[in-house]
Amino acid sequence: MANTDFRTCSLSGLKIHRSSELLIRWNLIAAFATLAVGGLMGLLVLLTRWPSVHLLPVEHYYRFLTAHGLDALLAWIIFFEIALVHFTSAVLLGTRSYVTWLGWVAFALMLIGGALINTIVVLGRADVMFTSYVPLKADPLYYLGVILFAVGALIGFIHFFINIVLSKRDGGFKRSLPLGSFGLAAASIIGILTLAHGAAIFLPTLLWSMDVIPTIDPSAYRLVFWGLGHSSQQINVCAMVAVWYMTSAFVVGGKPVNEKLSRTAFVLYILFINLASEHHLLVDPVLSSWHKVVNTSYMMHLAVLASMIHAFAIPASMEVALRKQGYTRGLFEWLKKAPWGNPAFSGVIISIVLFGFLGGITGVIFGTEQFAIIRHNTFAITGHFHGTVVAGTTIAFMAFTYLLIPFIFKRELIWKGFASIQPWLYGAGVATLSIGMMSAGSFGVPRRHYDITFSGAPFSFTFDPAIDMFMSMMGVGGVLAAAGGFLFILIAFGSIIFGKKMEQR
């Protein structure tokens, strides 16, 4: 580990080791590639659900919908999070990524798993959707792909802890982690817990698909699956919030107003969010009402409290920092003079606002017993999670990419003008899409549905004509979002390949 393997980033002052740099670069490249594939699938699915276009034939619709979920929700976000693991456990601390080979093993497993999943799905041997509810059966290789990907991700999250322990030994930090690393520590803890749920359900399912185990109880599958399926979204929440704090620090020099408050909020996520995952089962048979009430209402709100704290602390840190820079006139000069043209800053603000108002609030509402029965499996749910994982997490990660490209790839962004409008374009598109979906869902339009005019059905049913407008809203919003997403992919890959090389000390 020669000293020459470290460089100092001229923009951020970060001390970056070659081992971390390579791991972060390749995880990011994989993330962008899977986002491109997932986004393309999303566009095709959107153009099929938009009744006035109705593009794909039925088999392809469900096939591409399965792939869209796996690439855009699983692969893009987790590859990016593993990049963040190394960024926060090595780069922020000024130490290296330790046991590098383990990082590459994790990366290889995720890559092989992801490729296997995509191949099997596109070949049409796993038309089972993201949830793969038993007894709907896929090719065993599909479950194997999910397991390989999950084991890779598990190793990736474990790597966080290896890195920080050894970093402390080498003087990377003395007492406490920086808040950004603390957020990823919370994400990694939740990651390890949820991936254990994944193993607990996907291993038996793999054996069942190979006819080793005769049956899997559909109700038990749903219970354990959502221990993975929803709890893993809390990895995304923690990583996204850490990105919010870090962007505030990098772009405007924001300092958490009260470290105690922000860290306590992350601990609330770790302790209470898992209990909320059971809201997926609110209209299932088997579980008793009180069991459902306790496991959904119970502590869910303490996790929501954590989000409310971040919603205060992050804008507050930005305000304090901008006021210190001299923007003190009136109540809002700091807000007016904030660096809105910087896509990292504007992206994070858009992410905070949309995550809170579109994704977060609707999640809390739909997750109650009385609402679940009028929203379960409707398009409103699709609208909700496009408000969280797309308008929230994906936009935050896109925003952070605009920082990571100069920091990690040592390249300037290409097309700075386009980059500065990209978060707005994408955000406006996703917000419109999400509101359209939620509104259509409130009229009963189902999710994961090829044809809401029910052609070929024994009985015809027509939804309230108001949904035509909402489905068109979804369509227009989705096309805008696809344009914004395409622009992001062009800028990300374009900058990595053609961006002007930056001088390093």
Added chain:
Amino acid sequence: MAIHEPERIWWNPLSKDERVWVGVALIWMLVSFIFMPVYHLVGSQNPPSTTYSVKADDFDKLVEGMVGKYKVGEENGFPVVHPDPSEPVFIRASMWQWYPILELEKGKTYKVHLSSIDIQHGFSLQPINMNLMALPGYDYVIKLTPTSTGEFHIVCNEYCGVGHHTMVGKMYVK
């Protein structure tokens, strides 16, 4: 900063603004926290929870038994059944049918038994938008008192294969 190690002592008291914000948020959360269980007791929009374990063959026999006894007509090949409210009523989900067509009476209370005989399906009663899961192996009992007359449809809203979008059933309330 969020990217640097905090100062030695960061366990500092909250400022007034923070205390007010956290206090208001906490009260709001507590209200929501209490409201859901309370509404379970005072409200009338709760998902049912009575469940029995059932084999597909046995459930099939129960459905056919009811159809044989109370069939009053036929529509598009589906029997229309006008059951007695004092007896259990059955709805069977399968790829890709809701079977049979029930004809219920307004104001009478029925015990509707819902199950699937193959894979998971989503029972979505339209246009009133009531959604419940139909799982194979489980008989989900819904106590149902129709309050308005007319024609209703059952849409499947859990993905169940290529015919998923053709899985539409019917229900009448007279």
